[in-house]
Each structure stands twice: as C-alpha cells, then as structure tokens.
Amino acid sequence: MAAPSLGLDEYQTLASRSDRTRNKGNGFDLPVLGLVGEVGSLLSEVKKRQRDKAAIIGYEQTVLEELGDTLWYLAIIADHADIKLATLASDGSVSDSAFSALQPQHSLPLNTPSAQFERTLLRLAAATGELAAAVDGSHGDKDHLKTRLASVFGHLVQAANEAEVLLEDAARFNIQKTEDRWPQDRVYPGLFDSTFPGDEQLPRTLEIDIYEREASNGKSYVLQSCKGLFIGDRLTDNIMEPDDYRFHDVFHYAYAAVLGWSPVTRALLKRKRKSKIRVDEGEDGARAVLIEEGVATYVFGIAKDFNFFADQKPGDLSLTLLKNVRQFVRGYEVHASPLWLWEDAILQGNHAFRYLREKRRGRIKLDVERRSLSIEELP
Structure with missing residues (x-):
C-alpha cells in the first residue's frame, strides 16, 4: 500500500x-x-x-x-x-x-x-x-x-x-x-561487531596512555601504551611545518569509541574479524585502513583552520564536511552511520587532541557502549 x-x-x-x-x-x-x-x-x-x-x-x-x-x-x-x-x-x-x-x-x-x-x-x-x-x-x-x-x-x-x-x-x-x-531523538545504531566472537570485537572499555618523548637528535615523537605494552609505531608529524599530527591516533580511537568502527584501531589491537574472510579483507583490510587515515587527514586539515573545533558544539559542524566524510567511506559498513554520530566522533576526538597539544601527554579512555571517548591527566 x-x-x-x-x-x-x-x-x-x-x-x-x-x-x-x-x-x-x-x-x-x-x-x-x-x-x-x-x-x-x-x-x-x-x-x-x-x-x-x-x-x-x-x-x-x-x-x-x-x-x-x-x-x-x-x-x-x-x-x-x-x-x-x-x-x-x-x-x-x-x-x-x-x-x-x-x-x-x-x-x-x-x-x-x-x-x-x-x-x-x-x-x-x-x-x-x-x-x-x-x-x-x-x-x-x-x-x-x-x-x-x-x-x-x-x-x-x-x-x-x-x-x-x-x-x-x-x-x-x-x-x-x-x-x-539534526535528529529529534538520538538513537545509537547497533555495533558493527556485536555478532562476532569477543576476541574479534573492539574492546568495550579501554585505556591508552599517549605521551611525547624527545629523541637523541632533538626531534619529538609520540609513544602509546596499553596495559604497560607499547602499541603502534613512534609517530612524528611527517610535514615540513610541525602541527602536532603525531597525536592523531586519538581520532582513530574516537571513531572506535563513538562509531564502533576503526580498521586502524582493530589493526593496532589485533581485533580484526578473521572468522569471516570477506569482512576481514573488506572491512578490516589494508584498503579500509587507508580510507580511515584519509578521513582523519581530511578532517584534521579543516580542523586546523577552526582551532580544532574548540568553539563548536553538537549541531554546529558543517553539513558539507560531514557529507564529504561519508562520501569517503562509501562502500564500507560505517557509511550507514548517521551524520550526527560522525559529528560526535569528530568533536570528541578533537577535544582529546586539543588536550594533548596543551599537556603533551594524557590517558585516553574509550567506552564503546556509551559511545564516549574522554581524556585525563596521565599519572
């Protein structure tokens, strides 16, 4: 009918x-x-x-x-x-x-x-x-x-x-x-990995320490550790004019916490969904990692011009920005995520990034069930 x-x-x-x-x-x-x-x-x-x-x-x-x-x-x-x-x-x-x-x-x-x-x-x-x-x-x-x-x-x-x-x-x-x-009621969609074995799911809660060190040549780099174990590589800005991009993994953690999606975080934590070959290769593979890195780089380039969204509240981010981000991930599971949820992930990630720029160190806390990423002083 x-x-x-x-x-x-x-x-x-x-x-x-x-x-x-x-x-x-x-x-x-x-x-x-x-x-x-x-x-x-x-x-x-x-x-x-x-x-x-x-x-x-x-x-x-x-x-x-x-x-x-x-x-x-x-x-x-x-x-x-x-x-x-x-x-x-x-x-x-x-x-x-x-x-x-x-x-x-x-x-x-x-x-x-x-x-x-x-x-x-x-x-x-x-x-x-x-x-x-x-x-x-x-x-x-x-x-x-x-x-x-x-x-x-x-x-x-x-x-x-x-x-x-x-x-x-x-x-x-x-x-x-x-x-x-701009929804009337914010209803979180289901998590993409909810039907997978626990060891293939993104950790529902997680703490990651991020801090800056100085090498013997005088250059600074960023290290990350989880439960006392180092994760990922030493990160630098990889640009002629330093802009603290070395802290950018915090954006991936925000995507993981808020969207329940981050091929980069899955690779870092060895949480790829290997029980289903097509998902492992298509959603968690190298191309998906590159797509996510592209999203992070694109948003970072815009955020730099707006003080990393320090004055932006939920509902304020450019619709064009959010639509472009969605276009980036077309063909992947996260394409179904609503724009307001993308905005939450971007704002929470940039909040943590601003903290790290100021303090040069911090403890990231992910709560996937609550779609939350927070940061606090690193003991």
Whole structure:
C-alpha cells in the first residue's frame, strides 16, 4: 500500500524542527540568504551539466536535493512570518493541501536540463530577489510578503515539473537528510561487531596512555601504551611545518569509541574479524585502513583552520564536511552511520587532541557502549 501523500503544512512542521535560524538576526535574514543560495546552487548545477555533461555525476540526485533545500528555506521563511505553506498553493480554503495535488504526474529520470527548465530557474531567481527585497530587514506587510512567497513557491513547483521531479520526493528526502543531521531523538545504531566472537570485537572499555618523548637528535615523537605494552609505531608529524599530527591516533580511537568502527584501531589491537574472510579483507583490510587515515587527514586539515573545533558544539559542524566524510567511506559498513554520530566522533576526538597539544601527554579512555571517548591527566 502506497504511503499517504505528505501535506504541505505537515512538511512545514517537520522542517521547522530542524530550524536553527530562528532568533538569529531579525528572524528572516538567514533563511532568506539560504533561499537565495539554494536557488543559486540549482542554477550552478544546470550550468555545470550543460558545460560538462559527461563529467557531472549524480546530477538528478543533486537537483532533487537542491529543490528540497530550497523548499525547506521557503517553508522556514513562511513559518517565521506565521504563514502556512498550504496557503501559498491555494486560496486559503484548504487546511493542508497535499503535495500530490500540486503534481499529479509521475516523476521521470532527469538527464539533460531543458531550455524551459533553465528559464524557469531564472524566473525563480528573480522571484527570490523580489522576496528578499520585500523582507528588507523587517517583517514588512504580511500580505505583500505572502504574495512574494507564493510567487517563489509557484516557480518552484514549475521548476520541479520541468525537471521531472516530484516535489514531494524532494520534501521527503529533505526531511530524511535533516533528521540524519539534526535528529529529534538520538538513537545509537547497533555495533558493527556485536555478532562476532569477543576476541574479534573492539574492546568495550579501554585505556591508552599517549605521551611525547624527545629523541637523541632533538626531534619529538609520540609513544602509546596499553596495559604497560607499547602499541603502534613512534609517530612524528611527517610535514615540513610541525602541527602536532603525531597525536592523531586519538581520532582513530574516537571513531572506535563513538562509531564502533576503526580498521586502524582493530589493526593496532589485533581485533580484526578473521572468522569471516570477506569482512576481514573488506572491512578490516589494508584498503579500509587507508580510507580511515584519509578521513582523519581530511578532517584534521579543516580542523586546523577552526582551532580544532574548540568553539563548536553538537549541531554546529558543517553539513558539507560531514557529507564529504561519508562520501569517503562509501562502500564500507560505517557509511550507514548517521551524520550526527560522525559529528560526535569528530568533536570528541578533537577535544582529546586539543588536550594533548596543551599537556603533551594524557590517558585516553574509550567506552564503546556509551559511545564516549574522554581524556585525563596521565599519572
């Protein structure tokens, strides 16, 4: 049985749950800027598709996502103005119009943007500019604002028609994406190794001492020990300008503790899942180790520009950053981990890294069941 069609006001309510723009600026500034940006992104995708047809991957999915993001900002602007989304698509006589009433036709694969689609996007951009002018730093006249919102909405529906995309599909994908990033309830997924023998599981609790030493040549390196036994190699920064990357294994321990995933940690602790050859080679093998090292290096490069996320709280990290990290691990089990959990792992790892940068030594404590990594002074 097909799921009932999503209502416009129902979608607006769901969208407002992930609204982080309210009470910032005058209430309209950020969502209006976001709307202008999303329409610009749509135009940019069309331009790139026309210029590099063979080189653009996932064009159809990108258009679906951009249409959903545009709809989200439109719904949020209307919500800030106490205007129901359904009234933008009707004369106000319908309490909650369904998306199916807007586009009764079926969606088709979108291969090449049509000239008409391009013209409609330009009209959508113009209508968005008129909306921005109507807001103009204040609530302004509500009826005038509603007229401008309805104009943007009408062009958005027309653009979806010409792109052969169902706006309801875009809305549902948008809700799924925001729930992946900013969920109402944080429910931890099961651990990837829960069905494996105990000696092939990541230790559920673990303490690792990390400390810096100086070699006879004056260069510093990092050592790690667990229960009195050294693990891993001596680590240096391996870069011309020192940046303390020698402490970077703490990121792998954060992935292990929070995500329940770390081929690097499995290799260090000899916890590879050898009872299943395909898992051993595919999920815990050399390529998976390289992928994880790539993720750690990529995030580290961005974190350096933001003081290793010292001022970032849960919900603050860039959505683009998190999506790029997920793209890194595509094809591996951890790809299924929600973006908010990736953010937890990144923030907890960087918290421990900042401690090590300052103290040059510390005791890492992993608690996989609680999805937690902490650090304390090393006795």
